[in-house]
Amino acid sequence: MTTITKLPDPVAGGSKPSYRGKAGRARKTGRRRRLGDLRIALLFILPAMVGFVAFYLVPTVRGIYLSFTEYSILGDPTWIGTKNYTAIFGDELFWNAMGVTVQYVGLNIGFQTIIALGLALLMHRVAKSTFIRGALLLPFLVANVIVALLWFWMLDYQMGIVNELISWLGLPRIAFFGSEQWAIPTIAGVNVWRHMGYTALLIFAGLQSIPNHLYEVASLDGASPTRTFWSITMPLLRPVLVLVLVVTVIGSFQVFDTVAVTTGGGPVNASRVIQMYIYQKAFGESDFGYASALSVILFVILALVAFIQMKFLKGNESDLD
Amino acid sequence: MKKTLGAVAAAAAIALALSACGGSGPASAEAKGEINYWLWDANQLPAYQQCADDFTKANPDIKVKITQRGWDDYWTTLTNGFVAGTAPDVFTNHLSKYPEYAAKKQLLSLDDAVAKDGIKLDSYSKGLPELWVGQDGKRYGLPKDWDTVGLFYNKAMTDSAGLGAEQMANLDWNPKDGGSYEKAIAHLTVDKNGVRGDEAGFDKTNVAVYGLGLAGGGSGQGQTEWSFLTGTTGWTAKDKNPWGTKFNYDDPRFQDTISWWAGLTEKGYMPKLETTVGASLADNFGAGKAAINTTGDWLIGQYQSYKGVETAFAPTPKGPEGKRASMFNGLADSVWAGTKNPAASVKWVEYLGSTACQDVVAKKAVVFPAITSSSEIAAKAFADKGTDVSAFTTHVKDSTTFLFPIADKAAKVDGIMKPAMDAVLSGKKPASSLTEANDQVNALFK
Numbered sequence: 001m002t003t004i005t006k007l008p009d010p011v012a013g014g015s016k017p018s019y020r021g022k023a024g025r026a027r028k029t030g031r032r033r034r035l036g037d038l039r040i041a042l043l044f045i046l047p048a049m050v051g052f053v054a055f056y057l058v059p060t061v062r063g064i065y066l067s068f069t070e071y072s073i074l075g076d077p078t079w080i081g082t083k084n085y086t087a088i089f090g091d092e093l094f095w096n097a098m099g100v101t102v103q104y105v106g107l108n109i110g111f112q113t114i115i116a117l118g119l120a121l122l123m124h125r126v127a128k129s130t131f132i133r134g135a136l137l138l139p140f141l142v143a144n145v146i147v148a149l150l151w152f153w154m155l156d157y158q159m160g161i162v163n164e165l166i167s168w169l170g171l172p173r174i175a176f177f178g179s180e181q182w183a184i185p186t187i188a189g190v191n192v193w194r195h196m197g198y199t200a201l202l203i204f205a206g207l208q209s210i211p212n213h214l215y216e217v218a219s220l221d222g223a224s225p226t227r228t229f230w231s232i233t234m235p236l237l238r239p240v241l242v243l244v245l246v247v248t249v250i251g252s253f254q255v256f257d258t259v260a261v262t263t264g265g266g267p268v269n270a271s272r273v274i275q276m277y278i279y280q281k282a283f284g285e286s287d288f289g290y291a292s293a294l295s296v297i298l299f300v301i302l303a304l305v306a307f308i309q310m311k312f313l314k315g316n317e318s319d320l321d
Numbered sequence: 322m323k324k325t326l327g328a329v330a331a332a333a334a335i336a337l338a339l340s341a342c343g344g345s346g347p348a349s350a351e352a353k354g355e356i357n358y359w360l361w362d363a364n365q366l367p368a369y370q371q372c373a374d375d376f377t378k379a380n381p382d383i384k385v386k387i388t389q390r391g392w393d394d395y396w397t398t399l400t401n402g403f404v405a406g407t408a409p410d411v412f413t414n415h416l417s418k419y420p421e422y423a424a425k426k427q428l429l430s431l432d433d434a435v436a437k438d439g440i441k442l443d444s445y446s447k448g449l450p451e452l453w454v455g456q457d458g459k460r461y462g463l464p465k466d467w468d469t470v471g472l473f474y475n476k477a478m479t480d481s482a483g484l485g486a487e488q489m490a491n492l493d494w495n496p497k498d499g500g501s502y503e504k505a506i507a508h509l510t511v512d513k514n515g516v517r518g519d520e521a522g523f524d525k526t527n528v529a530v531y532g533l534g535l536a537g538g539g540s541g542q543g544q545t546e547w548s549f550l551t552g553t554t555g556w557t558a559k560d561k562n563p564w565g566t567k568f569n570y571d572d573p574r575f576q577d578t579i580s581w582w583a584g585l586t587e588k589g590y591m592p593k594l595e596t597t598v599g600a601s602l603a604d605n606f607g608a609g610k611a612a613i614n615t616t617g618d619w620l621i622g623q624y625q626s627y628k629g630v631e632t633a634f635a636p637t638p639k640g641p642e643g644k645r646a647s648m649f650n651g652l653a654d655s656v657w658a659g660t661k662n663p664a665a666s667v668k669w670v671e672y673l674g675s676t677a678c679q680d681v682v683a684k685k686a687v688v689f690p691a692i693t694s695s696s697e698i699a700a701k702a703f704a705d706k707g708t709d710v711s712a713f714t715t716h717v718k719d720s721t722t723f724l725f726p727i728a729d730k731a732a733k734v735d736g737i738m739k740p741a742m743d744a745v746l747s748g749k750k751p752a753s754s755l756t757e758a759n760d761q762v763n764a765l766f767k
Binding site: 153172262272280284286287 | 397425427593594596597598599600605610735740744749
């Protein structure tokens with residue numbers, strides 16, 4: 001309908017005023033129709049809207065309110081101003097949690113993106129069978145907690161199959177989840193394993209959107225495969241890569257279940273990621289106000305990270321234009 | 322990944338909606354209807370089901386629905402239930418949890434019922450009923466059982482090491498050289514080449530059987546891990562128990578004990594802390610990877626269930642002053658303040674705390690009931706099954722028990738002490754670092 005109003009007037013000037021009147025009427029009916037669509041549109045949006053308001057908007061606003069209170073879930077919240085926030089800045093465990101989380105995100109995103117990119121290229125160029133492409137997605141189809149438990153058992157110090165192999169090779173056993181050095185790399189590794197297929201699929205979709213003729217031209221010009229990759233594939237893949245990065249980084253910052261079912265934050269504080277700390281404060285120590293303040297801080301950090309990524313990697317522009 | 326929290330919220334929302342549907346009935350003053358009862362120990366479920374059946378037989382108007390949940394889920398589900406209005410009418414309560422529930426007004430005071438129905442509090446083992454009186458002076462539970470700690474050892478291993486039952490029952494310990502307790506542990510440790518821990522050429526990096534098993538750092542209580550040692554030095558966790566607000570983790574007696582204990586790992590007599598993540602103390606014992614475990618009497622049944630392993634029990638070692646010590650912990654049944662059926666709930670709690678029910682539990686030989694006479698029946702039931710439980714009852718007989726440290730803000734204390742103890746036990750920090758943790762804990766109460 002909007003095209004009607006955008007149509008260029010075929011006859012410029014005032015030679016046919018009657019036509020103008022007609023066009024004006026058309027414009028009016030167009031607006032009326034638009035308003036009529038609004039109702040229908042609202043009806044269609046409604047189910048999603050109800051969900052959004054009930055499960056996102058209200059909890060978020062309430063969470064922000066609770067972050068300024070002392071609240072133990074049993075009883076009413078009491079307003080304490082910004083006390084929670086000032087306490088957080090002096091809280092060693094918070095800074096430790098941030099450090100651990102950043103370490104996790106770095107390892108997880110670094111490995112995941114590179115491996116996924118490699119897999120996507122293989123899917124694009126080599127493995128054309130749907131079966132193999134589908135198989136890459138399999139780990140993602142298993143629930144997070146199951147994946148975590150599976151690896152927890154396989155990497156067990158005493159009885160895990162991985163340590164049995166290591167000791168069969170004559171090497172010392174490794175306490176994958178038990179030692180401070182290994183806990184976060186292990187958890188990051190487990191999640192890379194689960195998510196790489198899915199991330200590869202997203203990147204693969206991006207690869208397919210790159211027009212084939214560009215590659216043909218490049219090969220006619222005698223560009224080497226490496227040169228083609230850096231000069232054609234990477235720049236044109238950028239919008240998709242940015243989207244993938246934004247989504248995976250946000251997801252990665254919120255790692256919780258893998259930690260919860262394996263180390264529970266330990267040993268000492270080595271794997272107490274920020275979500276684990278929030279959970280501990282809220283559901284373990286009934287300090288929902290403090291936990292809400294931590295969540296708000298995480299929310300702000302994630303918003304900033306997403307903004308910076310979009311801004312500096314120009315995720316909303318494409319070089320194809 | 323954030324779905325987990327979302328799922329909890331969704332579950333809570335659903336629970337809320339459900340409770341709204343069922344929440345129309347007014348609180349009944351009459352003792353009838355159905356009441357919900359929760360417990361976490363699956364081993365005790367048959368005994369309490371029997372009690373429930375007997376109870377309904379005597380009170381046909383009241384039905385008791387028992388739900389068993391594992392320890393880990395038990396407390397979060399319970400807290401969610403308090404908020405959503407779906408908590409059980411009556412539930413098994415723990416000393417580390419009830420102070421907070423009482424402070425948040427989630428527990429029904431039982432004083433009136435105790436007075437009205439003439440419950441004899443002195444029929445319970447000494448010290449147990451007082452544990453359940455809150456900071457406000459009100460009673461929030463009737464004792465149901467008690468437990469002490471002992472040494473669980475692999476008899477085949479002590480036999481081949483030449484340690485008799487008599488010797489195992491008379492070990493002594495001190496924080497300096499560990500006494501005959503450490504000697505026994507060292508002797509029971511065997512490396513891959515069959516060399517014992519106290520012999521020359523012992524390879525501590527390649528241990529096949531550890532003298533002493535390790536469950537974890539024990540957080541701020543160390544009930545089964547170290548409290549039976551610190552208890553013999555005269556050290557107490559707090560200035561006052563229950564309800565003290567000044568903790569003593571900076572005391573040299575405590576820190577020396579922990580230092581000695583952590584040193585066992587260094588010597589190769591005890592597994593490293595990092596190997597305990599995801600592992601089960603009892604299962605490693607069952608697999609023959611440790612000769613001695615220190616744990617509580619509620620696990621007697623489990624330790625006896627390992628095929629091919631004969632488990633024997635010895636009392637904890639005597640301390641520097643020649644006396645033993647064991648933490649005395651007890652569970653109780655509490656009534657939720659939000660129950661729609663307080664009369665029936667109180668009646669059920671009274672029945673659970675009565676000789677009738679506790680005798681039934683005693684005969685199953687799984688735990689020691691709180692009532693003294695029922696406890697004797699339990700000891701006899703154990704003996705009939707061929708189990709000598711004197712290692713656990715001796716503490717009660719000789720009054721060498723001390724009470725579980727009861728404090729408000731237990732979860733927050735735990736949040737500080739667990740990482741602090743783990744850091745010491747893993748060798749990352751010296752025991753003196755616990756002074757700093759103590760300051761943090763004490764700051765919670767200012």
